[in-house]
Amino acid sequence: LDSAEKAIRNGASLIIISDRGLCEFKAPIPSLLAVSAVHHGLLNSGLRGQAGLIIESGEPREVMHFCLLCGFGANAINPYMAFETLDELHRRGDLSEDMEATQIADNYIAAIKKGILKTMSKMGISTLRSYCGAQLFEAIGLEKSLVDEYFTGTSSRIGGIGLEEIAGEAIVRYRSAFEGASAD
Numbered sequence: 001l002d003s004a005e006k007a008i009r010n011g012a013s014l015i016i017i018s019d020r021g022l023c024e025f026k027a028p029i030p031s032l033l034a035v036s037a038v039h040h041g042l043l044n045s046g047l048r049g050q051a052g053l054i055i056e057s058g059e060p061r062e063v064m065h066f067c068l069l070c071g072f073g074a075n076a077i078n079p080y081m082a083f084e085t086l087d088e089l090h091r092r093g094d095l096s097e098d099m100e101a102t103q104i105a106d107n108y109i110a111a112i113k114k115g116i117l118k119t120m121s122k123m124g125i126s127t128l129r130s131y132c133g134a135q136l137f138e139a140i141g142l143e144k145s146l147v148d149e150y151f152t153g154t155s156s157r158i159g160g161i162g163l164e165e166i167a168g169e170a171i172v173r174y175r176s177a178f179e180g181a182s183a184d
Helices: 002-009 031-044 063-071 080-092 101-122 144-150 163-183
Strands: 014-018 052-056 076-078 138-142 155-161
Touching: 002 014, 002 031, 014 031, 031 052, 031 063, 031 144, 063 076, 063 101, 080 101, 138 144, 144 155, 144 163
Parallel strands: 014 052, 052 076, 138 155
Antiparallel strands: none
16 A cells, blocks of 8 residues: 555556566565555545556456456456456467457456356446446454454454454465476
8 A cells, every 4th residue: 555655646547456477585565455455545545546556466267256356446456367368278278269369358357248248237337437346245244343344344244264364264275276286
């Protein structure tokens, strides 16, 4: 948050929150937690309207992931792992050889956009601008103090895990990924 605030004060109009290229000793913060924390921090400091938030993450794959990220403050999302996976599937011949890799990526983007639009329309929202940061979701299974601090204003009637458990799960997944990579 501090670096985002400093960048905006120095004239930045876009803030990129990325989990790409982290080393073996730095597990990424879950992208939804990161975007919501930065979004709310910038709101509290009066800077949110001065910059867009771009998420560059390997996490988002499904429509709901994109909906949540937008709903909690992301203005744009680069799901680099999804694109790399599609590219690898195309390279191996698991996808239609009649299509170029760019067409496959374009089809994925179109499908995600349609899914987001469908979700928004079910909520009675017609523009992404109205949806971005609106927090129209309820938190389920998160500790109240976590919701209050990082998802401020979000409804939560069912408690659950806190920051410590989220961090533990992130570390386990990240270590697993590095162990798998070193075994290859």
